[in-house]
Amino acid sequence: MITLDGLSTLRSFAINPWVNGLILGIMVLGVFLSFRVLNIADLSVEGVIPMTTMLTAVMIGADINPWLALLISMALGAICGVINALLTIYLKTPPLLSGIIVMALTFGIAIMINAMKAGQASFNPNDHLTCFNWLRKLLAGDSTDRNWLFFASYLSYIFVAALVLAALFAILYFFFGTELGMSIRAAGKNPEMSRANGISVNRMSIIALAISGALIGAAGCLYGQHNGSGLPTDGQGMIVIALSSLFLGEIIVANRNFKRSIISCLVGSLVYWYVIQALMIVDSSGYMLSVYKALLLVVILIAQRFVTSFRAKHPRKPKKQKEAGRVLEEAVIPEAPRPLTEEIALLCLGRRNNA
Amino acid sequence: MLEIKDLHKAFRPDSNPEHNKTVLRGIDLTINDSDFITVIGSNGSGKTTLLNVIAGVYMPDGGTIALDGRDITKLPVEKRAKFIGRVFQDPRIGTIADLSLFENLSIASRRGQKQSPFRWALTKKNEEAFQKLLEPLGLGLENRMMDPMGSFSGGQRQSVTLLMAALSVPKLLLLDEHTAALDPGTAKKVMELTDTIVRDMKVPTLMITHNMKDAIKYGNRLIMMSEGKIIFSVEGEEKKKLTVNDLIGKFTSLESVPDSAVLG
Ligand SMILES: Nc1ncnc2c1ncn2[C@@H]1O[C@H](COP(=O)(O)OP(=O)(O)O)[C@@H](O)[C@H]1O
Numbered sequence: 069m070i071t072l073d074g075l076s077t078l079r080s081f082a083i084n085p086w087v088n089g090l091i092l093g094i095m096v097l098g099v100f101l102s103f104r105v106l107n108i109a110d111l112s113v114e115g116v117i118p119m120t121t122m123l124t125a126v127m128i129g130a131d132i133n134p135w136l137a138l139l140i141s142m143a144l145g146a147i148c149g150v151i152n153a154l155l156t157i158y159l160k161t162p163p164l165l166s167g168i169i170v171m172a173l174t175f176g177i178a179i180m181i182n183a184m185k186a187g188q189a190s191f192n193p194n195d196h197l198t199c200f201n202w203l204r205k206l207l208a209g210d211s212t213d214r215n216w217l218f219f220a221s222y223l224s225y226i227f228v229a230a231l232v233l234a235a236l237f238a239i240l241y242f243f244f245g246t247e248l249g250m251s252i253r254a255a256g257k258n259p260e261m262s263r264a265n266g267i268s269v270n271r272m273s274i275i276a277l278a279i280s281g282a283l284i285g286a287a288g289c290l291y292g293q294h295n296g297s298g299l300p301t302d303g304q305g306m307i308v309i310a311l312s313s314l315f316l317g318e319i320i321v322a323n324r325n326f327k328r329s330i331i332s333c334l335v336g337s338l339v340y341w342y343v344i345q346a347l348m349i350v351d352s353s354g355y356m357l358s359v360y361k362a363l364l365l366v367v368i369l370i371a372q373r374f375v376t377s378f379r380a381k382h383p384r385k386p387k388k389q390k391e392a393g394r395v396l397e398e399a400v401i402p403e404a405p406r407p408l409t410e411e412i413a414l415l416c417l418g419r420r421n422n423a
Numbered sequence: 424m425l426e427i428k429d430l431h432k433a434f435r436p437d438s439n440p441e442h443n444k445t446v447l448r449g450i451d452l453t454i455n456d457s458d459f460i461t462v463i464g465s466n467g468s469g470k471t472t473l474l475n476v477i478a479g480v481y482m483p484d485g486g487t488i489a490l491d492g493r494d495i496t497k498l499p500v501e502k503r504a505k506f507i508g509r510v511f512q513d514p515r516i517g518t519i520a521d522l523s524l525f526e527n528l529s530i531a532s533r534r535g536q537k538q539s540p541f542r543w544a545l546t547k548k549n550e551e552a553f554q555k556l557l558e559p560l561g562l563g564l565e566n567r568m569m570d571p572m573g574s575f576s577g578g579q580r581q582s583v584t585l586l587m588a589a590l591s592v593p594k595l596l597l598l599d600e601h602t603a604a605l606d607p608g609t610a611k612k613v614m615e616l617t618d619t620i621v622r623d624m625k626v627p628t629l630m631i632t633h634n635m636k637d638a639i640k641y642g643n644r645l646i647m648m649s650e651g652k653i654i655f656s657v658e659g660e661e662k663k664k665l666t667v668n669d670l671i672g673k674f675t676s677l678e679s680v681p682d683s684a685v686l687g
């Protein structure tokens with residue numbers, strides 16, 4: 069027998085993880101860029117999120133176009149990323165510290181806005197246009213059915229969040245397939261070799277952190293629009309959420325290439341929020357949630373170790389293994405190797421360089 | 424032509440001048456366009472540091488480096504990469520393990536070319552060209568273009584790194600004990616490949632080696648370093664007549680026999 073209470077539990081179980089998972093999945097993509105692509109533990113997300121939720125609440129309250137608010141938040145996030153990178157490059161602060169400085173700065177801005185708004189950085193979604201509620205109005209029409217209104221509003225969250233996410237996902241996928249994107253991935257993974265191949269590692273880390281910041285800013289903006297308010301505490305625990313989602317995704321989806329890596333961020337984010345929702349049903353008191361999140365991260369890290377060592381022991385068979393199976397140790401370089409003529413090199417690579 | 428004049432380099436680990444370590448003490452070296460120079464010297468004699476200063480990883484304290492008459496002493500690494508190809512001792516450094524073979528080659532092929540950042544990185548045309556380039560190695564690498572570099576053996580990686588360094592035909596190739604981490608059989612093959620590439624592409628090359636036989640066998644000129652100086656240089660016919668014992672003799676006269684001299 070499903071009680072009314074049971075029904076709403078079921079409903080929130082079906083819907084809430086999608087809303088959180090999609091909106092904060094954008095943040096996970098941002099953290100993925102700093103943490104995985106650049107190998108930097110960037111904590112600034114804890115400050116950038118509340119800064120953008122609060123700014124968004126103020127902007128929406130002032131009837132600024134919500135999509136413009138989204139762009140502004142992304143631009144601010146990008147600026148934070150650039151500051152972060154410049155601190156590391158020019159002041160030689162360790163990356164961790166640069167991130168903490170940006171976190172403190174952006175958190176400070178959130179507190180400032182909060183004080184200026186006397187703790188009332190919020191808006192009524194019925195009175196102001198957001199990225200979500202145009203769709204809800206469209207779906208709900210003049211209906212007064214509470215269930216249908218409820219459904220329409222959640223559908224609008226999920227649809228719009230998925231739309232923004234899909235757009236960002238596509239942009240990221242194509243961008244990181246370009247020469248510039250490939251250079252960024254190279255610079256993060258092997259700076260020494262990248263420099264030896266003419267890639268400016270500093271420039272790459274500025275660009276990557278700017279993109280990371282823009283993604284986090286976008287997440288913060290949508291989060292603020294969804295919440296209808298901004299609080300300085302909005303960023304609390306965000307780094308735990310982001311890293312947990314990231315690792316969880318990597319456990320579920322083996323990230324053999326960039327596309328799979330970004331897919332794993334989204335999968336991780338959704339699954340993470342399902343786990344959180346389940347925990348909230350088991351213990352609805354709520355005040356233990358942060359503790360659960362910390363413990364969950366520990367569990368995820370342990371699982372990650374097992375999965376990593378399992379994958380190392382059971383590598384995927386390379387394609388066309390038959391022909392490719394010969395390794396150098398067995399291969400015979402012919403007595404007179406077919407000359408690697410300059411013509412062949414020129415064929416693919418163009419002219420001899422002129423200084 | 425690369426001209427190095429009176430190169431000096433000291434490392435300063437902290438502000439205490441007593442901790443300063445002078446590594447290069449006045450290196451003069453001219454590398455002609457047809458040169459394949461092998462470099463030997465005991466551990467710590469400054470060979471790697473010399474290569475790093477030439478490549479721009481470290482700025483020298485004194486002296487100048489000029490390439491084809493242009494002073495490049497102050498140019499950062501990534502700018503010099505346009506005309507300098509490098510292979511490191513550690514196979515893991517020369518390529519990017521997480522990126523595919525195709526991507527690694529693409530990165531190397533862009534070196535020194537006009538940049539077009541928003542062009543798709545992997546193109547069909549490049550794939551075919553790279554496969555043609557890999558085929559002569561006889562390692563079957565041309566069938567594994569999409570595999571991450573990390574899934575290849577050390578020898579395969581060094582072979583690829585060599586190709587990468589020689590792509591975009593550099594004006595100078597720097598090799599730092601690039602066969603040292605390989606087993607003897609593989610090392611021999613990679614050395615032969617090196618010789619083929621250097622000769623076919625006519626790239627001026629500076630090769631550090633711990634193997635005296637290789638130092639004698641390959642190249643047209645041999646230099647020996649000790650305590651930050653070039654103490655011995657021999658080329659042409661004279662070099663061909665050199666024996667390992669001659670070199671060991673040189674070392675013992677310095678009373679600093681490197682391990683590799685004993686091991687052969
Ligand atoms: N980055 C560095 N910082 C401090 N000392 C260094 C650095 N690189 C090299 N050295 C020192 O310089 C000396 C020469 O090193 P190196 O050029 O690597 O010698 P080699 O390659 O001939 O064995 C060594 O004593 C080494 O400890």
Ligand SMILES: [Mg+2]
Pocket residue numbers: 470471472
């Ligand atoms: Mg060395």
